[in-house]
Amino acid sequence: MRLRISGAVLQVPLLILGLAPAAPARADCDVGNAWMQGVCRQLSDTWTQGQDDLYLPFRAIHLPYAYSEKTINSLREATWGLGYGRSRYDAAGDWNAWYGMLFLDSKSNLQPAVGYAHQWIWGPRQGWHAGLGYSVVLTARADYHSYTPIPGLLPIASINYGRASLNATFVPGGTGYGNVIFLWGRVGF
Numbered sequence: 001m002r003l004r005i006s007g008a009v010l011q012v013p014l015l016i017l018g019l020a021p022a023a024p025a026r027a028d029c030d031v032g033n034a035w036m037q038g039v040c041r042q043l044s045d046t047w048t049q050g051q052d053d054l055y056l057p058f059r060a061i062h063l064p065y066a067y068s069e070k071t072i073n074s075l076r077e078a079t080w081g082l083g084y085g086r087s088r089y090d091a092a093g094d095w096n097a098w099y100g101m102l103f104l105d106s107k108s109n110l111q112p113a114v115g116y117a118h119q120w121i122w123g124p125r126q127g128w129h130a131g132l133g134y135s136v137v138l139t140a141r142a143d144y145h146s147y148t149p150i151p152g153l154l155p156i157a158s159i160n161y162g163r164a165s166l167n168a169t170f171v172p173g174g175t176g177y178g179n180v181i182f183l184w185g186r187v188g189f
Contacts, residue, residue, distance in 0.1 A: 043116065046096040047086055051163075055083030057103035057184040066179035075106040079182070083113075087188065095119045095131055095158075101184070109142035117156055131158040135169065163188030 029040035060079045062072050081103025089095055097117045105111040115137035123129030135154050140147040158167045164187050171180040 042090065042096060043098075045090075046088055046116075047098055050086035050088040050097070051188050053085040053087050053097065053099070053163075054187045054189065055081075055085055055099060055101050055184055056186070057081040057083065057101055057182070059183040060106055061181040061183070062106065063179040063181070066173060066175055066177075071176065076104055076108050077106070079103045079105070083184075085186070087186075089121070089125055093121050093125065095121055095133070103184075105141055105143075106180075107143060111139060111141055113137055113139040119156060119158060121160075123160075126162060129160045131160065131165075132156075158186075 029037045029044060031037070031040070057079045058081075060075075060077050062075055062077065064072065067075075081101055083099055083101030083103075085097050085099030087095060087097035087099075095118070098115075099117065100112070100114040102110055102112050115135050117133060117135040119131030119133030121129050121131045133156055135156050137152045137154055138149055139152065140149050144150060152171075154169045154171065156167060156169045158165045160166075165185065167184050167186060169182050171178050171182060173179045
């Protein structure tokens with residue numbers, strides 16, 4: 001196993017973690033129309049009223065229709081990492097979260113990801129429930145212009161029990177890139 005760490009790579013997650021306590025206590029959402037005010041309040045309330053979460057990225061599955069068997073065998077699929085987030089269930093029972101994660105990409109480089117996620121939830125929050133939604137994410141990779149930020153909008157799905165969940169997203173792509181199912185666990189505390 002090889003793990004590449006450089007000063008630039010470490011600065012990104014440290015900046016993310018350093019900004020968490022400095023975030024404003026409550027945003028001033030008295031701007032724009034009613035829809036924009038509602039979105040602003042949802043984003044702000046998720047941070048200020050949310051509970052702490054621990055994220056545990058653990059697997060990337062490279063889909064065989066986009067990669068040769070030889071390439072798949074050369075890629076890392078154990079994406080071990082760690083992350084922190086704040087999440088809450090809103091008045092409609094849907095799940096919302098701010099998050100940041102750092103994990104190993106398929107070439108054993110550190111990859112940061114920060115974003116906001118929303119899932120529509122089915123089932124009782126105290127027991128088994130499932131979610132389906134989206135994440136607005138900002139990530140960066142060593143092999144993409146030396147960590148140039150990459151924005152994205154990805155689907156997410158989850159199976160949950162209480163404050164623990166197994167989550168998945170699909171990263172689209174073409175032949176030899178993307179087309180990855182990314183898995184992580186989340187535990188609320």
